[in-house]
Amino acid sequence: MTRPKKRFTQLIEEIDRTPWGPAEQALVADAVALAVELGDERLEYEARMRQTASANMNGATDVMLNSFAWCLARHDADPQRFPADLEYGGADLMWQFKWMASSLRSSPAFSVEQIAAVLDDMETHYRTAGLGMSGVLTARFEDAWDAGRIDDAEALRVQLEATPRDDHSHCDACGRSQFAGFFAETDRDAEAIRLVEEMLEGGFSCGEEPEHALSRVLVPYLRAGRLDEAKSAHLRSYRLAKDNPDNLRIVANNIVFSALTGNEARALAQVERHIAWLAHDGLNVDAHFAALAAFAFALDRVTAAGHGDAPVRGADSPSLIAFFGEHDGAWGAAELAAAAWGAAERIGSQFDRRDGTEGHARSLARMRALADEHYDVPIRSDAFATTPDSATPGDPDAWFDRVMDLAQFGAEHETLQALPHALAVEDRSKVAQLMSMRLGILIALDRADEAADLLPARIDALRAAGLDAQADLEQRVGLATFGLNTADAAAALEDELANAESLPAWSRGDIAISRASLHMQADEPDAALDMAEIAARAFADADDVRLSNTTTLVAIAAVLQKGDIEAASALLDRFLAQDDLSVGHRAQALQTRARVRGGSEDYARGAADADEASRLLAGLGATTALATAHLLAGALWEDAGDPEKAVARYRVTSRLVAQEGGDQAGADFRLARAMLAAGDAEVAAELFGQVLEREEQADVPAASRAMTASLLARSLGSAGEFGQAVGAYGYAADLFGEAEEHADQAMALTERAKILARFDEHDDAIESLEAASEIVRKAPEAVGALADVLHNLGQAYGAKQDDRAFALFDEVAALAQEHExxxxxxxxxxxxxxxxxxxxxxxxxxxxxxxxxxxxxxxxxxxxxxxxxxxxxxxxxxxxxxxxxxxxxxxxxxxxxxxxxxxxxxxxxxxxxxxxxxxxxxxxxxxxxxxx
The missing domain is CATH 1.25.40.10 (Tetratricopeptide repeat domain)
Structure with a gap:
């Protein structure tokens, strides 16, 4: 067992090499707890110094304040034992001082006097330590700016620029970002843009940079008419900021951008994605203020776009009651906008009362003034899920027609939802039909016990409608005519078929179509066709067009099960040419033909069928089925080589799945892939990142995550984010290795090497390719991958004048000749x-x-x-x-x-x-x- 002090040393080493985040936070907490257990204040000081930095980066303000206060007290009491700088590569105690005043200022619970005392204490410590005043002036500038004392802030900014930089000055990235934000807020847009572009050109970065700086110049870019730069800045800023709740201000700026630029659906999705962050850090109230104002502005734009009733997922969380108040059910966009404005005004007033200024009131006024601005910068990550052709039925008979259409399409869940509205019909035969629909769906959903409880009521309804022969039949066979797939049910149907001549035509058809269904489930298409033919004759005799058409669809399904695509296509064409089809039957036939055409590589016509099925389903309000129809249409347009049309369909699919539940990651994966194919790499990278995050949370198999990571890497590379692409390809390679997908692992390493070589990192590129060449030989059947890896390694060797290149070229040439x-x-x-x-x-x-x-x-x-x-x-x-x-x-x-x-x-x-x-x-x- 590892000794406690050795374990502490191991924890500190692990902390120092672990990126900021939950894993690192947990390690720090373990180190502090272990030091306390050991009773060693020197070790505890080492752990708490790291805890202060960790809490600052992860938005745990209360932890940060307590940890810093503990460390400062120890340092003041014994500077030799508890030095300000532990020289571990992280922030020292004097640097951490800069975070303290900012943290106190971020909550109105702390007074002006408390903030001033911290600033004065900071200056005293700096002077005592013989440090320069740059860090102190920076903290005083931030304090004046945040408090709304703009004249004081401007004077301090000028003084700060004239003060020599030192080891406790803001880094190049943070300093430029801070001044850029101040310039943007004081209507000096050109200067703000200049500073941020200097930062980007110099390659400066830090913990939350360049994402914070980019978010600060989004509106200045728009006002300058530089829309393309604004879009790129937004996509990059949001992609870098969206995973850390401590970046709430950055995300707020990006949400405002989405709302300002005609991307209201994206703005709504972003609000939903980040609204829970309000409850992350209870002391960062100023960030809450900024976020609430951004949410309110965005939701106003959503409302103005005609979607004020759109539900805002996540807003009804109990943790948000403190912000929005009690609410019955889901919040709509319009009502949540009003609540968010109210919360922002309440918080802003608390700050202004404390500071004796109108700084936060002015900030809200600036946000409201944006209502007069609009810029057209399309970003196609999200779409509103609407059913514009759908009208709510006005009476039970209209609801009956809706239920029939939904059932004839096969929209089981929507049929069950609509059924109660139709049960008030006066026609007893219609009531019996509705109960038949419910029984069939319950059986299909494996809810046979519920169906058995309902069967007596169905039989009573049949007798009330004067259909005693059918009632007697169902009394004898139970649930067999509703799709129950048991040996007893099949036997009961066979017995009835043997004596069917005495039954009414409709009942004969019912027995035959029920038996056909069981044959289909048993993969007996020929027998199913025989039964469908019997059913068709019976329903024709009964003059029931609806069930005649249902029978035809069963027959088409049987022909498809036989694999006779040509015959099925002909049947579908004739069926769709009929003028007596219900909306549900037509939509079902169109969707079936779309799949058939897709299987026959007739993608464009298949996609057109899927689009028409989507239109019909929208009219029925069949949202779950509509998501599937749009997904099919998107897949077919993608296969047809038209990714732009695929994107439009997948966007609707994604939003419907988000609203109705389903495979959100799968829908967004397809959307991202289509966007990448359409050349919209930046948005694709954002979506692939979100998909990968969901897949990791769901612990999906490594091979699936690897595919997402490799497409994320390709998107990042296409978007010019080469550094992140290198990391993503490396991660994809690790996941492919975990899944033992050797060829894919080697290709991921090869793509990584190509980027490294592009930036003259030839040694690292060769190392990656050499690893790939060893891995790919474990999959000799993957000839294409083997040839690609060896070819690239040969080229890399050649660039270094390493004659091992020629043997590799010989091997690739031999493979090419062998496989023609x-x-x-x-x-x-x-x-x-x-x-x-x-x-x-x-x-x-x-x-x-x-x-x-x-x-x-x-x-x-x-x-x-x-x-x-x-x-x-x-x-x-x-x-x-x-x-x-x-x-x-x-x-x-x-x-x-x-x-x-x-x-x-x-x-x-x-x-x-x-x-x-x-x-x-x-x-x-x-x-x-x-x-x-």
Whole structure:
């Protein structure tokens, strides 16, 4: 068993290498508890110094204040034993002083006198320690600004800029961000933007930077008309801030941006996602104020967009009663907006009374004034879930029709929800039908006991409607005609079929269609078709169009179960051409045909069917079924190569799933994938990040998380966030390794290496590729992955003039020949030529490049052929063999007819070569091609 002091040392080491977050917080708490148990104040000081920093980064203000006070008291009593700086790479005690005044200011529970005392105490400690005044001035500036003493804040800002920087000054990122926020608030937008762009260009970052700085210049960017920069800043800021509750102010700024830019659905989703953060840090009341004002503004915009009744998920949490008051049921957007404004005004008044200013009142006035501004910056992450064609039925008979349509489509849950509204119909036969619908759905939902309890009432309803023969039948067979799948039920149906001639036609049809259903469940499609034919004749004799059409759909399902797609397609086409179909039957048939067409790779027509089914379901208010229909439509448009249309469908799916319950992660994964395909990488990265977070919370299998992480990495790379992409690819590789998906693990490492090489991190890139090459050989059947990894490693070796490259190229070429992969053979030959050139073996390099060009040309890739020839021509020209280069350049030009950039470069270089040979006329003719 590890000794306590050794265990303490291990905890401290683990804390210092663990990123901020719940895991790190737990380690710090363990270290403090262990030090207290040991009774060693010096060890406790080490732990609590870290606890102060941890609490500051994670928004635990009460813990931070208590921890700091304990440490400061020990330091003041014995500076030698408890030094201000433990030199562990974290914040020292004097640096932590800067957080204290800010924390006290963030709650109106602390007085102006208490805040001033902390600031004075800070200055005394700094002077005693011989430190510069930059840190003190920064704290005093923040205090004046937050209190609304703008003139004082401006004077302190000027003084601060003139004060020499020292080890306790804000870092470059935080200093610029802070001043940028002050400039934005005091209507100096251009200066705010300049500071943030300086920060980004310098690559400065810190704990909450650059996300905080980016959020501060969102409105200035919009007002400057720089909408693209505003969108990019928002997406990056929100993506970096959205997982830490201590970033509530940053998120609030981003919510305001969404609302200002016509993205009301996104704003609502963000409010729902972060509203619980109000209860995270009870002492950070100023952040609550900022968030409540942002929520109120956003929900006003949601209301103005026509969705004031939209429920705000999470707002009814008991932890939020202190902010919004008691409420019966879910909050709607409009009423929550009013409550949020009220809470913000109440908190703002408390601050202004304490500070003796109108700072918070002015802040609310600025927020309200934004109501006059609007900017069009579409972000397609969210959509409102609406059913515009749906009208609430006005009487029981209309509800009956709605129930029938929902049941005929197969919308089980919506049918059960609608049924009670229809039971007041006067027609007794309709009451009997409604009870039949309920029984069938209960059986389908495996609620047979409930169905058995309801059956006597169904039989009574049949007798009340004068349908005694059907009542007697159901008395005999029980739940067999409602889909109960037991041996006794099947036997009972068979007995009735044997003596069916004495029954009314409708009852004969009912027995036959019930038996057909059981045959379908037993995977006996031929027998099901026989029964469907009997049922069809019976229902025709009974003149029941509704059940005749239901029977046709059963028959189509049986034909599909047989695998006869052509026959099923023909039946569906004829069925949909009928003019006697109910809305429910038509929607069901359209959805079935959409799937059939998708299976036959007729994606666009299948998607059109799914879209029409969605329209019909919207009219029925079938929200759960509608989510599935939109999901199908999105998948088909995605397969049809139209990701833009897929995005539109998936957005609605995501919102419906969010409202009705379901696989939110699955819906958003598809939406993110379609967005990536449509070129909207920044939003895709945000969504993939959210999906990955949900998957980790749900502890889904590693392989699934790995796929999400790899797509997140690809999105980040496409969005220019290369550093984060490297990390995401590494994480994906770890997850693929955990799942023993060797080929995918190797490809993730390869993509990581490509980014590293792009930024000249060649040693790290080679290390990643070497690991990938060892892993991919565990999956020899994955030939494509093996070839890709070895090819990339060969290129990396070649860049370092490591002749191990050539053996790898040989292996890739052998794989290409074995599998008749002509393009790969040409590509690896081209790579060989380029590496040979690195070694100065010009003749061999030219020969390889020309061989590659021939290979590309043979398979019709003229652009790649021209690229290889251009490389060969350059080698010849650079080797003082200009005359030999001319025909190669001309061949490259011929291959570049459909590739304008290649054509222009080839023409320009050939012109220069011809001119060097004194062939001026030819040079002029070639250069003229650049203009053509």
């Amino acid at each position: 992969a002509g393009w790969l053979l040409a590509d690896v030959t081209d790579s060989r030529g380029r590496v040979l050139a690195q070694f100065g073996r010009i003749d061999e390099a030219v020969a390889a490049a020309l061989t590659a060009a021939d290979g590309f040309a043979a398979i019709g890739d003229a652009g790649s052929a021209g690229g290889s020839e251009l490389f060969a021509a350059r080698l010849l020209a650079g080797d003082d063999r200009a005359a030999d280069a001319v025909p190669v350049y001309r061949s490259a030009l011929e291959h570049a007819v459909e590739h304008a950039p290649l054509r222009q470069v080839s023409a320009l270089e050939l012109g220069n070569v011809l001119e060097s040979l004194g062939r001026q006329v030819e040079a002029a003719e070639v250069r003229a091609l650049i203009e053509s």
